[in-house]
Every structure is written in C-alpha cells, then in structure tokens.
Amino acid sequence: MYKFYTHFTCFISLSGYEAPNLRKLADKIAASGYYVVVPDFFYGEPYDLQNLNRPIGEWLKDHGTDKGFEDAKPVVEALKSKGISAIGAVGFCWGAKVVVELAKPKLIQVAVLLHPSYVTVEDISAVDIPIGILGAEIDQVSPPELIKKFEEVLKAKPWVDSYVKVVLNVAHGWTVRYDPQDSKAVKDAEEAHQFVLDWFAKHLK
Numbered sequence: 304m305y306k307f308y309t310h311f312t313c314f315i316s317l318s319g320y321e322a323p324n325l326r327k328l329a330d331k332i333a334a335s336g337y338y339v340v341v342p343d344f345f346y347g348e349p350y351d352l353q354n355l356n357r358p359i360g361e362w363l364k365d366h367g368t369d370k371g372f373e374d375a376k377p378v379v380e381a382l383k384s385k386g387i388s389a390i391g392a393v394g395f396c397w398g399a400k401v402v403v404e405l406a407k408p409k410l411i412q413v414a415v416l417l418h419p420s421y422v423t424v425e426d427i428s429a430v431d432i433p434i435g436i437l438g439a440e441i442d443q444v445s446p447p448e449l450i451k452k453f454e455e456v457l458k459a460k461p462w463v464d465s466y467v468k469v470v471l472n473v474a475h476g477w478t479v480r481y482d483p484q485d486s487k488a489v490k491d492a493e494e495a496h497q498f499v500l501d502w503f504a505k506h507l508k
Contacts, residue, residue, distance in 0.1 A: 324479045325395075328496055335500055337507075338387070342378055344371045344401070368400040368421055375401055379410050389413075389507045393499055395479055396420045396444070406430045413506040415499050417478045420444045427453045433464040433506040437495055441474040466502065470495070 325341070333339040350362050375392075382390055391413035394402035399419030406414045407429045414434040416422065422445065427434075434457070438450035447469040454467035470477070470491070478495040481488035 322479060324481060324483070324492070328479065328499075331496060332500065332503075335504075337503070338382075340378060340382065342374070344374050344398075368397060368404070371397070371401040372404040375405055376410065379405065391415070391503045391507050393417065394419065396476065400426070403427070403430060406432050406434065413503060415502055417495060417499075418442060418445065418475045422453075424449075424452050424456055427456045430457075431460070431463055433502070435466040435498065435502045436468070437478070437498060438467075438469045439473045439475050439477055440469055440471045444475050464506070466498075 329339050329341050345366055348362075348366070350359060350366070351357065379390060390411045392402045392405055392411045393415040394400065395417050397420050399416040400421040402411070402414050402416060403419075403422050403426045405411045407426070409432055412432060414430065414432060416434070416436045418439050419436065436450065436453055438445055438447060438453075440447055450467060450469050454465075457463060457465035457467060473491050477488065478492050481492045483489060
C-alpha cells in the first residue's frame with residue numbers, strides 16, 4: 304500500500320522547482336514510499352536576484368502566495384480524485400504560506416514549514432492539523448522571535464500535535480539552498496529532511 308505525500312515546490316530560488324537540492328529531497332521522500340508531486344507554481348519564472356529590472360515586489364505581482372494557494376487547490380483535488388485520502392505538504396520560504404492556506408480549511412492532513420516567509424501568527428492560530436515548523440537562527444524574514452510566537456500559539460492548542468524549533472547556526476534557506484560540497488551544510492539540511500520524513504511517518508496513515 305502506498306503512502307501519499309504531496310511535496311509542494313514553494314521555495315523562491317534562481318532555478319525554481321528544478322533546483323537540484325530540491326529534486327534530491329523529492330527523490331529521498333519518494334524512496335521512502337510516498338507519492339511525491341512537485342508542481343511548478345512559478346510557471347518557469349522563478350525569482351532571480353540578479354534581475355534588477357524585476358525586483359521582488361514586481362515579481363510577486365505575478366507570483367503572489369494567494370495565487371500559489373489557488374494553483375495548489377486543483378493539485379490536491381486531483382490527488383483526492385485518485386483515491387488518495389492522506390496528503391501532507393511541506394513549504395519552503397514562500398511556499399510555507401501556501402501550505403498554511405491549505406492547512407486552514409484542512410485541504411491537507413499534515414503540514415511542515417521550513418524557514419517560512421509571509422506566515423503570520425494569525426495564520427498559525429487558524430491551523431488545526433498536525434504541523435511542524437523549523438525556523439533558522441539567522442533569518443530576517445522569519446526571525447527566531449516570530450518562530451517562538453508560532454510555538455506559543457500552538458502550545459495553547461494541545462489538541463493540535465505540533466513541533467516548533469529554531470535551528471541554531473543556520474540561515475534562511477538552509478534546507479534546500481545549501482552547498483553540496485559543504486559537509487556541515489549538508490548535515491544540517493539532512494537533519495531537517497529527516498524531520499520531514501519522521502513527521503509524515505507519524506501523521507500520514
């Protein structure tokens with residue numbers, strides 16, 4: 304019997320959903336027996352830091368998280384139409400907001416957020432499914448203080464199984480934007496990857 308896992312490519316990177324490290328992670332999850340889906344929510348136009356004519360504000364006009372959420376819904380519905388009843392989603396950076404929006408109406412059963420962006424305390428307050436959150440110690444987008452607030456909100460809801468941690472000595476994007484030649488960076492990323500596997504093994508039945 305297959306375990307089903309929906310892996311949303313929600314990390315803003317120079318190479319989008321084709322980022323090699325992200326593909327490696329998708330393969331790792333699939334090798335554990337999950338059905339993995341990696342949609343291209345950026346339609347071949349990932350954010351490019353080097354394109355000064357297309358700053359993040361302009362890019363987001365065409366690739367906002369609200370659009371990402373709308374694009375994700377038919378993916379979830381397509382999986383359910385195939386008889387898949389348990390779906391987990393993991394969001395990196397930009398994608399964390401998309402995953403939270405899927406979690407609020409319980410369109411998915413399990414959520415993981417890694418170095419999230421655009422996620423608010425109010426968002427987390429509206430989540431009532433198992434959720435794991437790993438934040439980075441070095442992160443101006445979602446600093447440790449914000450991650451701690453997420454933890455406080457979730458601890459106030461004991462009926463929701465949650466896990467929140469600020470990972471020390473890592474920066475925003477460490478789980479997919481690491482140098483494969485840097486052994487410490489690889490180790491840090493792989494520990495986060497293992498958390499994803501363990502969290503889904505626990506909650507995706």
